[in-house]
Amino acid sequence: MKGFRFGSNQGAFYILPGQGGWEATYGNETLGEFASPQQAADDLARGLICPHLSEGDDTATLEIPEKLSDWEIVHV
Structure with missing residues (x-):
């Protein structure tokens, strides 16, 4: 499975497969x-x-990109 980082x-944000969907x-x-x-x-x-x-x-x-192509792919 893949996720996104x-x-x-301020640190790393992840979008990962969850139970029945995706979790940030x-x-x-x-x-x-x-x-x-x-x-x-x-x-x-x-x-x-x-x-x-x-900070806040x-x-x-934090200038987090909307486009998933700008996120790093991680394997979980």
Whole structure:
């Protein structure tokens, strides 16, 4: 199986297969469940609340790309 990783200046975000869909994670925190990896990337780019970020709590400030082709592919 494959997943996706984006390394920001705050740490790595992952979009990985979950139970019945896809999960976006940061550290040990699940940021949400999504129907597709593209939906997860879109929502991360537009801004999800992530209280464990050291600067603010919104992922929109991290320049996370919406296009999955800009994410690194990881094998899980």
